[in-house]
Amino acid sequence: MSRRDERRRKVEGSFEEFRDAVAAALGNASRELRQLVDERARDMFEIMLRGEGVDRAQDDPVLAKAVKKNKALEQQLVQALIDRVAAFREWSEGGPDRLAALVNAVAPGPASWPPEAWLGTPGTADGSEGVPELWRIGTGVVRGAPEPRSFPVAVPLLDHSHLHVSSTPDSRQAADALVENLLLRLVSHFQPGLVHVHVWDVNQLTGSLPGLYPLTRAGLLTVHDPARPQELLDELSDHIRRVHTGVLVEGHQSVRSVGGRRTEPWRVAVLFGNRQVLKEEHQQQLQRVARNGLACGVQLIIVDIPVTVNSPIETVTIHPDQTATCTMTGKHVVVTLDPPFPRTAVPRACAAIADKREERRMRLSTFQDLLPERFWQESSASGVVAPVGYHEGEPVHVALGDTSPHALIGGPSGSGKTNFLYAMLGSLAARYHPDELELYLLDFKEGVSFAQFAPGRKDPTWLPHARLVGVNVNTDREFGVALLKFLADEMRRRADAAKRHEVTKLEQLREEDPDGRWPRIVAVIDEFQYLFGERDGVTAQATQLLEDVARRGRSQGIHLVLSSQDVSGIEGFWGKSAIFEQFTVRIALPKARRVLAEPQNDAAVELPRWHAVVNHESGVRPGNEVARIPDTTSKGTFDALQAELHRRRPPDLAEPILFDGSKVPSLQSLPDFQSLRTGEANPTVLLGQVIDVAGSAAKVRFPRTPGRNIAVIGSLPEDAAGVLGGAALSLARQREPGEAQFSLACLAEDAWPYAEKLYKQLQNAGHSAELFGLEGIRALLDGTAARLTASVTGETGAPLPPHYLVVYAVDAAHTLLENKDPTTRTSGVDSLRAVLKHGPENRTHLLGWWRGVQRLKNSLPPGQYDDIGAWLAFDVQGKELISFGPEQVMSWSPRPHRCLFFDRFEHSRPQVVIPFDTGEES
Numbered sequence: 050m051s052r053r054d055e056r057r058r059k060v061e062g063s064f065e066e067f068r069d070a071v072a073a074a075l076g077n078a079s080r081e082l083r084q085l086v087d088e089r090a091r092d093m094f095e096i097m098l099r100g101e102g103v104d105r106a107q108d109d110p111v112l113a114k115a116v117k118k119n120k121a122l123e124q125q126l127v128q129a130l131i132d133r134v135a136a137f138r139e140w141s142e143g144g145p146d147r148l149a150a151l152v153n154a155v156a157p158g159p160a161s162w163p164p165e166a167w168l169g170t171p172g173t174a175d176g177s178e179g180v181p182e183l184w185r186i187g188t189g190v191v192r193g194a195p196e197p198r199s200f201p202v203a204v205p206l207l208d209h210s211h212l213h214v215s216s217t218p219d220s221r222q223a224a225d226a227l228v229e230n231l232l233l234r235l236v237s238h239f240q241p242g243l244v245h246v247h248v249w250d251v252n253q254l255t256g257s258l259p260g261l262y263p264l265t266r267a268g269l270l271t272v273h274d275p276a277r278p279q280e281l282l283d284e285l286s287d288h289i290r291r292v293h294t295g296v297l298v299e300g301h302q303s304v305r306s307v308g309g310r311r312t313e314p315w316r317v318a319v320l321f322g323n324r325q326v327l328k329e330e331h332q333q334q335l336q337r338v339a340r341n342g343l344a345c346g347v348q349l350i351i352v353d354i355p356v357t358v359n360s361p362i363e364t365v366t367i368h369p370d371q372t373a374t375c376t377m378t379g380k381h382v383v384v385t386l387d388p389p390f391p392r393t394a395v396p397r398a399c400a401a402i403a404d405k406r407e408e409r410r411m412r413l414s415t416f417q418d419l420l421p422e423r424f425w426q427e428s429s430a431s432g433v434v435a436p437v438g439y440h441e442g443e444p445v446h447v448a449l450g451d452t453s454p455h456a457l458i459g460g461p462s463g464s465g466k467t468n469f470l471y472a473m474l475g476s477l478a479a480r481y482h483p484d485e486l487e488l489y490l491l492d493f494k495e496g497v498s499f500a501q502f503a504p505g506r507k508d509p510t511w512l513p514h515a516r517l518v519g520v521n522v523n524t525d526r527e528f529g530v531a532l533l534k535f536l537a538d539e540m541r542r543r544a545d546a547a548k549r550h551e552v553t554k555l556e557q558l559r560e561e562d563p564d565g566r567w568p569r570i571v572a573v574i575d576e577f578q579y580l581f582g583e584r585d586g587v588t589a590q591a592t593q594l595l596e597d598v599a600r601r602g603r604s605q606g607i608h609l610v611l612s613s614q615d616v617s618g619i620e621g622f623w624g625k626s627a628i629f630e631q632f633t634v635r636i637a638l639p640k641a642r643r644v645l646a647e648p649q650n651d652a653a654v655e656l657p658r659w660h661a662v663v664n665h666e667s668g669v670r671p672g673n674e675v676a677r678i679p680d681t682t683s684k685g686t687f688d689a690l691q692a693e694l695h696r697r698r699p700p701d702l703a704e705p706i707l708f709d710g711s712k713v714p715s716l717q718s719l720p721d722f723q724s725l726r727t728g729e730a731n732p733t734v735l736l737g738q739v740i741d742v743a744g745s746a747a748k749v750r751f752p753r754t755p756g757r758n759i760a761v762i763g764s765l766p767e768d769a770a771g772v773l774g775g776a777a778l779s780l781a782r783q784r785e786p787g788e789a790q791f792s793l794a795c796l797a798e799d800a801w802p803y804a805e806k807l808y809k810q811l812q813n814a815g816h817s818a819e820l821f822g823l824e825g826i827r828a829l830l831d832g833t834a835a836r837l838t839a840s841v842t843g844e845t846g847a848p849l850p851p852h853y854l855v856v857y858a859v860d861a862a863h864t865l866l867e868n869k870d871p872t873t874r875t876s877g878v879d880s881l882r883a884v885l886k887h888g889p890e891n892r893t894h895l896l897g898w899w900r901g902v903q904r905l906k907n908s909l910p911p912g913q914y915d916d917i918g919a920w921l922a923f924d925v926q927g928k929e930l931i932s933f934g935p936e937q938v939m940s941w942s943p944r945p946h947r948c949l950f951f952d953r954f955e956h957s958r959p960q961v962v963i964p965f966d967t968g969e970e971s
């Protein structure tokens with residue numbers, strides 16, 4: 050072999066080796082590649098199975114072929130199917146049934162049942178038993194469940210969530226049907242009138258939701274102009290504002306939480322768009338309505354309008370294939386929407402609802418309709434609210450709370466103010482327990498319209514909430530002041546308690562002090578203009594107190610209701626913006642002036658008889674609500690309610706205090722008299738009843754100090770005798786028989802019956818009493834003066850026993866007393882002055898009646914009146930009294946059976962006092 054061949058063979062051998070090596074390497078690589086490809090295919094398949102679902106894998110022909118060819122993939126598919134069954138087991142076993150049961154429970158009746166069960170029968174629910182939480186829209190199946198079982202799909206609406214529906218041009222009809230079905234469910238569930246529907250459709254004036262049209266005639270469906278979405282949005286905004294000021298008293302976050310029967314109808318506004326955004330301003334307003342609406346019962350259903358809202362909203366998206374998905378169930382649930390309800394049944398059902406609504410509207414509501422089904426269920430923690438009348442069959446409410454603290458009622462005589470007050474008070478009293486609400490009722494009218502609330506001879510029942518009833522007080526304006534003063538004191542007491550608990554408002558105080566009794570107080574003053582009737586101290590005091598209570602009462606749960614036939618002339622009221630600004634609740638009866646914000650708001654002018662404008666916005670026009678007020682004063686109305694409430698009253702509840710200006714207070718039944726006891730070193734003298742809320746006595750104490758004598762000034766013996774009798778009998782009650790001497794002297798003929806009666810009363814009580822006429826007065830005074838002188842100069846050892854000289858018409862003896870004793874050169878007047886001067890220190894007190902101021906002065910040392918420490922003046926002009934009392938006496942103008950009382954030791958200002966009826970002789 051040539052060397053050349055040898056080389057060639059080697060080269061070929063090397064190539065062979067190289068080829069073999071390359072072939073081996075390539076074989077390895079391709080095996081690895083095949084392996085990798087297989088692995089990758091399995092991974093991809095797994096991802097597909099898990100991501101897109103096993104159904105997809107089976108349905109896809111390419112994948113199906115691959116699975117058929119590849120054992121590994123087949124195994125993977127089997128495993129995925131097993132896994133799916135395991136994963137769905139819990140759901141498949143009970144999920145759909147549980148969901149169906151849940152929907153059934155929270156969406157009873159028309160909220161979820163098939164239409165055959167209810168469509169055509171108007172609803173009866175009034176919200177008091179709760180509101181369905183969900184409303185059915187169709188059925189759903191879980192996409193990819195091994196055995197697809199359907200379940201009901203429902204969405205939250207009213208109070209909970211708005212609804213957004215989006216569709217495509219192909220599925221818009223389904224969207225219309227969805228909305229119509231939902232609206233039918235809503236209007237059929239509740240009493241006709243509780244759901245009002247508004248429709249605005251950008252595309253058409255009529256045509257959307259034709260089946261619901263019969264509702265329009267009853268005002269339950271309003272179709273709005275496509276060109277003016279503003280109109281609908283404004284209406285909804287107004288409504289929200291009104292609900293906020295009227296129905297949502299402080300603390301209630303939504304109409305829903307006000308409790309009981311739904312008082313505010315829901316407004317469901319459906320807006321149909323065309324998938325284009327609204328104008329910016331409308332968009333913003335819609336967002337505002339969405340934000341604040343739910344709490345006020347405003348529900349939005351927005352169809353095909355792109356909008357984002359910052360409040361709970363559910364979305365239903367309807368696809369071109371007519372299936373839907375919704376946020377309630379998530380994207381894996383395919384929703385088949387309920388078919389439209391039967392075409393002929395829908396308008397018929399709406400007509401039935403409209404008829405029922407009309408029937409309700411035409412119904413003449415009575416006082417009975419104002420009352421709740423069950424009495425005393427409401428809490429007044431955040432305020433009180435009660436229906437007072439009706440507007441088109443629906444109740445109209447008055448609310449008093451922190452945001453609407455006080456009410457002003459106006460209307461000329463006969464317009465129905467008293468009737469209105471009865472409606473309001475009855476409706477409140479039926480809802481709130483006497484522990485939740487107290488009433489203070491004062492009537493300045495000549496009649497006695499509030500007397501009904503207190504026990505009377507004919508009707509012994511009384512209103513358990515009434516703590517004070519004032520009638521016939523038209524001349525006693527002081528009683529108005531007393532009431533306001535009481536309220537101001539109570540307000541301070543509550544503020545102090547709140548401070549102790551480190552809170553500021555009644556509602557918080559009640560939370561902090563759950564065992565405390567903190568009712569809301571409603572104080573009603575009928576014909577309150579009398580209170581400000583004159584330019585005097587009473588008006589000044591009343592104005593000041595009213596301002597105090599009006600401004601600060603709101604947070605302490607004290608509410609004023611002032612009513613008047615003509616509020617326009619009350620300077621003290623209108624002149625003080627700090628006062629009337631607080632009276633945000635205005636109630637105008639027909640032809641009332643100034644109660645509403647005139648001249649813009651003249652709603653009261655046209656108001657028909659027995660109606661009222663109820664306005665919680667200080668009388669501005671948008672706040673007007675017109676209500677027909679039922680008759681509350683004829684037999685079987687308020688009286689029947691009172692009898693029932695009286696029967697239910699807590700057993701330990703005291704009767705209301707009755708202040709009847711026409712009645713003479715009885716000494717013997719006065720608690721201050723009954724509590725007097727013997728053994729008192731410094732006895733208390735009761736002179737009459739002062740004008741205060743507690744009905745307390747006017748008192749003077751008799752310590753052994755100078756000046757403790759009492760003068761009654763006036764021309765009528767009857768008045769004076771009431772005071773002197775009360776004084777003597779109250780002293781007698783504090784002395785054991787025989788312990789004190791009562792010397793009575795009657796120097797005027799017309800006073801004899803009174804003096805004699807008192808004499809017998811004292812004797813009958815076992816006291817040592819004597820009665821003199823003109824002939825005995827000189828000796829009585831001289832003798833008493835002599836004893837006193839002896840005691841003062843220390844001639845007698847033992848202290849003198851208590852001695853009370855009660856002298857009727859002291860001045861009648863003046864001439865007689867002026868005569869001087871020929872031996873001692875002293876006169877009877879001197880003796881009288883000595884008794885007045887030295888008596889009190891020696892437990893000898895003179896209680897005298899003088900028939901005029903000058904006559905009293907004549908009995909005293911010239912210019913020195915200190916010995917008369919306390920006086921009561923009847924028919925004497927204030928200016929005459931100035932030498933005896935402070936400046937305020939100047940404003941006193943006398944009136945029958947009332948006197949001005951001043952005790953220079955105790956008082957800074959005089960008080961008005963009513964003399965007692967001192968009872969019979971026995």
Ligand SMILES: Nc1ncnc2c1ncn2[C@@H]1O[C@H](COP(=O)(O)OP(=O)(O)OP(=O)(O)O)[C@@H](O)[C@H]1O
Pocket residue numbers: 460461462463464465466467468469494614659660678679680681682683
């Ligand atoms: N809503 C009503 N329905 C039927 N009758 C009514 C109604 N309101 C008032 N009345 C009747 O009208 C009369 C006058 O009513 P009311 O006494 O309430 O008026 P007022 O404004 O208080 O008048 P005044 O100031 O003169 O007392 C009463 O006989 C009352 O029964």
